[in-house]
Amino acid sequence: MGKTARQAQPLESRQMETTLDITQIQAILPHRYPFLLVDRIIDYEAGKRVVGIKNVTLNEPYFEGHFPGAPVMPGVLIVEAMAQTAGVMMLASIPDRASKLVFFTGIDGAKFRRPVVPGDQLRMELTVLRLRPRYIKLRGEAFVDGQLVAEAEISSSLVDRSIVERGDQANHAAFTPVEK
Numbered sequence: 001m002g003k004t005a006r007q008a009q010p011l012e013s014r015q016m017e018t019t020l021d022i023t024q025i026q027a028i029l030p031h032r033y034p035f036l037l038v039d040r041i042i043d044y045e046a047g048k049r050v051v052g053i054k055n056v057t058l059n060e061p062y063f064e065g066h067f068p069g070a071p072v073m074p075g076v077l078i079v080e081a082m083a084q085t086a087g088v089m090m091l092a093s094i095p096d097r098a099s100k101l102v103f104f105t106g107i108d109g110a111k112f113r114r115p116v117v118p119g120d121q122l123r124m125e126l127t128v129l130r131l132r133p134r135y136i137k138l139r140g141e142a143f144v145d146g147q148l149v150a151e152a153e154i155s156s157s158l159v160d161r162s163i164v165e166r167g168d169q170a171n172h173a174a175f176t177p178v179e180k
Helices: 022-028 075-092
Strands: 040-045 049-055 100-112 121-132 135-144 147-160
Touching (some): 022 075, 040 075, 049 075, 075 100, 075 121, 075 135, 121 147
Antiparallel strands (some): 049 121
16 A cells, blocks of 8 residues: 555445444443444444444534634544444454443554545444454544545453442542552
């Protein structure tokens, strides 16, 4: 792959069936509005590949300040949308997923090719590079109208929700500094 933006297969030539809708995604991911950044999963091969869709709309809360009069989706949220799409893959086949969270462990080689603006449909294609029971590394590419807009290698780990979950009593153990 050279330095020019790679073309994705045109959307018209692919059937846009929904594999998972937003309700099914919410049954897998713990994220909720305004931080749920994947609307549909349209392609899924367990342990190999996942394709998600994010419809970018002007009513997203970050557009109010990024940037007034010239709304642009922050690059970090494009990467987060790719990571959430990957999180669907990682959590979908886990029977006790309600007790787990997927945490970022790394973002490598992130590049942003063009702005993503309200009205765009972000298509996130992620391919597994390495998969272990509690770890995944993927190559992510995000497209708008078949044009590559962002790319990154993303790695994440599966962790037990109890390390950050708070009930009636806050669990400070995960945040307590080690005494010297």
